[in-house]
Amino acid sequence: MTSxxxxxxxxxxxxxxxxxxxxxxxxxxxxxxxxxxxGPTEEVRAGYFVVELQQVSPALRPLTLQVxxxxxxSSVLQTVPVMGDFNQVTLxxxxxxxxxxxxxxxxxxxxxxxxxxxxxxxxxxxxxxLFALGALLFLLLLLxxxxxxxxxxxxx
Amino acid sequence: xxxxxLDTQTALFIIVGFALAWIAFGVWLGRKNKSHEDFAxxxxxxxxxFAAATAMATWVTSNTTLVAxxxxxxxxxxxxxxxxxxxxxxxxxxxxxxxxxxxLPQGYTSGDFIRLRYGRFAWAVFLVISVVYAFGxxxxxxxxxxxxxxxxxxxxxxxxxxxxxxxxxGYTLFGGLRAVxxxxxxxxxxIIVGVAVVAYWLIDNVGLTSIHTELSQAHPxxxxxxxxxxxxxxxxxxxxxxxxxxxxxxxxxxxLSFRKxxxxxxxLTGGLLWLPIPIVTGFIALAAPQLGIFPASADMIGPAVxxxxxxxxxxxxxxxxxxxxxxSSLDSLLAASSDLVTQDIYHKLIKKTASDQQLMRFNxxxxxxxxxxxxxxxxxxxxxxxxxxxxxxxxxxxxxxxxVIGLYWRRLQGxxxxxxxxxxxxxxxxxxxxxxxxxxxxxxxxxxxxxxxxGIVFNKRQFSWHELQENGQ
Numbered sequence: 132m133t134s135x136x137x138x139x140x141x142x143x144x145x146x147x148x149x150x151x152x153x154x155x156x157x158x159x160x161x162x163x164x165x166x167x168x169x170g171p172t173e174e175v176r177a178g179y180f181v182v183e184l185q186q187v188s189p190a191l192r193p194l195t196l197q198v199x200x201x202x203x204x205s206s207v208l209q210t211v212p213v214m215g216d217f218n219q220v221t222l223x224x225x226x227x228x229x230x231x232x233x234x235x236x237x238x239x240x241x242x243x244x245x246x247x248x249x250x251x252x253x254x255x256x257x258x259x260x261l262f263a264l265g266a267l268l269f270l271l272l273l274l275x276x277x278x279x280x281x282x283x284x285x286x287x
Numbered sequence: 288x289x290x291x292x293l294d295t296q297t298a299l300f301i302i303v304g305f306a307l308a309w310i311a312f313g314v315w316l317g318r319k320n321k322s323h324e325d326f327a328x329x330x331x332x333x334x335x336x337f338a339a340a341t342a343m344a345t346w347v348t349s350n351t352t353l354v355a356x357x358x359x360x361x362x363x364x365x366x367x368x369x370x371x372x373x374x375x376x377x378x379x380x381x382x383x384x385x386x387x388x389x390x391l392p393q394g395y396t397s398g399d400f401i402r403l404r405y406g407r408f409a410w411a412v413f414l415v416i417s418v419v420y421a422f423g424x425x426x427x428x429x430x431x432x433x434x435x436x437x438x439x440x441x442x443x444x445x446x447x448x449x450x451x452x453x454x455x456x457g458y459t460l461f462g463g464l465r466a467v468x469x470x471x472x473x474x475x476x477x478i479i480v481g482v483a484v485v486a487y488w489l490i491d492n493v494g495l496t497s498i499h500t501e502l503s504q505a506h507p508x509x510x511x512x513x514x515x516x517x518x519x520x521x522x523x524x525x526x527x528x529x530x531x532x533x534x535x536x537x538x539x540x541x542x543l544s545f546r547k548x549x550x551x552x553x554x555l556t557g558g559l560l561w562l563p564i565p566i567v568t569g570f571i572a573l574a575a576p577q578l579g580i581f582p583a584s585a586d587m588i589g590p591a592v593x594x595x596x597x598x599x600x601x602x603x604x605x606x607x608x609x610x611x612x613x614x615s616s617l618d619s620l621l622a623a624s625s626d627l628v629t630q631d632i633y634h635k636l637i638k639k640t641a642s643d644q645q646l647m648r649f650n651x652x653x654x655x656x657x658x659x660x661x662x663x664x665x666x667x668x669x670x671x672x673x674x675x676x677x678x679x680x681x682x683x684x685x686x687x688x689x690x691v692i693g694l695y696w697r698r699l700q701g702x703x704x705x706x707x708x709x710x711x712x713x714x715x716x717x718x719x720x721x722x723x724x725x726x727x728x729x730x731x732x733x734x735x736x737x738x739x740x741x742g743i744v745f746n747k748r749q750f751s752w753h754e755l756q757e758n759g760q
Contacts, residue, residue: 177516178508179361179585209505214591217583223360224506224576252508258515265522265729268736272529272691273379279695280382283389 166191166234168242174251179223182232182246187218191236196220199231202245210235225250292594292602298440301606302447306454309614313458313466323646326463327395327626328544333468335553338545341468341619342557344475345537346377348616351565352482352609353431356589358520359569360582363509365517367569372521373528377558380532384542384550386694390755396623397539397690398631401704403755404693409705414631416682416708417534421624422664423679425657428620429665432613439590439606448665451610455617456658460651464544467618474611478564481608485593485601486567492596493574501577509573520725523680527728530683533690537623621661625653680728681719685711685735692739697750703742711735 167185182196198209208230213220222232227250234242320326333341351370358366391400398417402410433448458466502509532538542550572588575581578595582588590609594602629650634641641649689704715731722730 177361178514181584211581212579214581214583219583220581221360221583221585222581223585224363224502224509226508253515253519255513255515255518258513258518261519261726261729262522264733265525268729268733269522269525271736272687275691275695276379276382279691280386283386283695 164188164191164241165243166194166241168196168232168234168244168246170232170246170248174249175225176251176253178225178250178252179221180225180248180250181219181221182248183219184213184234185218187216189216191234191241192216193236194241195235196222197233197235198222200228202231202247204231204233204245227252292590293440293599293606295441297603298436298442298606299446301603302436302442302450302610305607305610305614306450306457309454309470310457310461312470313460313462316462316466316469319465320463320647323643323650325465326647327622327629327650328540329464329468331544331546333541333545333549335546335549335556337468337472338541338549338553339556339560340475341471341541342377342538342554343560344471344478344611344615345541345619346373346532346557346561347475347478347564347612348428351561352478352568352612353435353586353589355565355568356572356592357586359509359572360575360585360588362517362520363506363511363514363573365512365514365521367566367573369517369521369524370565370569371562372525373565374558374562375525376528376532377554377561379529380538380542381551381554381558383533383691383694384538384545384554385548387539387542388545388547388550390694390752391543393757394543394755395540395630396627397534397536398627399757400539400693400755401689402631402635403757404750405689405701405704407701409689409701409708410631412705412708413534413686414627416686416712417536417627419682420531420535420679421620421627422661425617425620425624425661426664428613428617429661432610432617433665435590435609435613436606438587439594439602439609445666449662451613451617452658452662452665455614455621456655459618459622460654464540464622467622468541468544470618471615474615475560477611478608478615479560481604481611482564482567484604485597485608486570488601489571489574489592489596493577498574498577502573506576516725523725523727523729526684526687526732527680530680530685530687530728530732534683534686535623536627537619540623540626541619621654621657625650625657628653628657677724677727678716678719680724681715681731682712684715684728684731685709687732688736688739692743696743697752698743698746699739700742700746700748700750703738703746707735707738707742710738 166187168182170182171180187194194213196211196213197204197207198211199207211220211222230248230250231245232248233240233245324330355367355370358370394400398410398414401413429448429452432451433444436442436447437444458470508514545553568589571592575588575592578592580591580595582591590605593605597604629646633649634646685708689707692699693704711731711734714734715727718730719727
């Protein structure tokens with residue numbers, strides 16, 4: 132190996148190390164600047180769910196979440212402040228539909244990507260059937276109790 | 288850094304002050320306890336005011352102050368109204384309490400009734416259900432105490448949980464059921480006044496119209512009366528509440544400790560007093576979106592809103608109310624569970640010839656042991672309050688039919704009652720894991736009821752009520 136080849140190899144190694152440092156610095160700067168959101172991956176059946184926040188640097192507090200029906204967030208349905216320095220928020224009261232959620236700090240979007248949550252409530256027939264079964268069972272119990280109580284009073 | 292509604296020193300000062308006051312009160316009340324009956328059943332001489340207050344205060348648990356707002360936040364108006372239907376447990380237990388006092392004038396526990404009415408097989412199943420429920424509730428209350436004190440004030444979980452458990456064990460150990468009922472009376476007053484003040488300040492500061500407008504626009508499902516999950520939840524919650532009250536020795540020991548003719552009126556009044564409390568605590572959660580409060584975890588919503596509206600005064604008020612709610616349930620459960628172990632296991636199985644003083648001594652050791660076991664189980668924070676309680680729904684709802692039928696009708700026999708409780712629990716648990724928590728109690732109650740009905744149809748022998756009188760009592 133000539134001296135030039137040795138020099139070139141050392142030069143390449145140094146360049147590679149420098150580039151690695153630059154890339155990791157850039158990634159660190161990005162992670163301090165952005166938040167990773169995660170939500171339910173399956174359909175939400177009862178209209179409430181938890182959104183978790185990861186990699187939230189103190190510089191990004193106070194943080195708010197925006198909820199929209201569209202991926203472009205052309206109209207924002209809700210703006211939700213994240214409480215204290217907690218890393219999760221429980222959202223509630225959603226009707227069936229698709230929702231997109233992103234994180235915002237001082238009017239700047241700070242979530243790497245918006246998450247999509249699908250809310251699909253139980254069919255009403257299923258709920259009403261269970262309700263009717265419960266009502267029937269309760270009525271039977273009530274009748275048993277009233278009849279028993281009356282019988283006991285008569286025998287007093 | 289998290290800002291707490293209350294600084295740790297103030298919280299510690301309040302909690303230690305309360306603990307010392309309650310224990311001193313327990314020692315003072317305990318001077319009157321001369322026999323085991325005095326200790327376990329307050330001499331069977333509790334009057335109406337104390338009886339109604341203890342019924343109401345014991346049913347106001349950490350669930351009423353934490354889970355009622357949580358369910359309202361999650362399931363809307365139905366969550367709030369549905370939770371308040373748990374009052375039906377107290378209201379329907381009123382005639383049963385009268386009957387219990389009539390059938391078992393010298394009885395001690397719910398286990399006594401099951402053993403004498405249905406025999407040893409059903410009794411064994413019942414004891415397993417009671418122990419699972421009692422430990423589930425005890426551990427969840429101990430954990431809730433630690434978690435809540437930590438959430439409100441930053442007080443270390445282990446310190447908060449230890450103090451609340453030590454306090455309840457302390458005054459119950461010295462004062463017995465008499466101390467439990469007397470402290471319940473004061474705690475009931477604190478809870479009613481505290482909850483009313485928070486609700487009034489909320490309406491005054493935020494206003495009903497603005498709350499309604501915000502919910503209609505941004506959270507319409509919370510106002511929807513056809514909210515499917517909430518509609519499903521309604522009757523399951525009712526059966527869970529009925530199962531909790533109908534089977535638990537907490538309520539039976541009270542019925543047996545009340546003066547003659549007091550039990551019926553006391554449970555009825557207690558139920559009516561309890562009914563609006565979940566509505567008020569639940570309403571607090573409906574104001575959250577309007578106030579811009581979205582909690583990390585849904586069970587934090589009640590304290591978070593109250594502290595936000597009332598500031599430091601509100602935080603202190605919430606702290607005292609929740610602390611009272613926890614204590615009034617923990618002490619009752621400790622006393623009732625140690626009575627059950629003393630009477631049903633020690634006296635009936637281990638030492639049948641135990642003297643009155645031996646029973647009282649064992650009861651105290653048992654109480655202390657239960658406290659230590661609860662403390663040990665609370666250390667690892669194994670599950671959430673909601674998870675523990677929902678799981679218990681499948682167990683307790685299976686006891687509803689065997690108890691109601693057993694108290695009033697003579698045709699149901701022990702084997703069917705035992706199978707009804709065991710099968711109801713198993714199928715309820717299957718429903719819990721396969722379908723969801725909102726059907727476990729309902730399924731358990733339905734299966735148990737069906738087996739009881741079959742038992743009545745096939746059985747020819749009539750039970751004689753005289754068999755309930757043990758040892759010539």
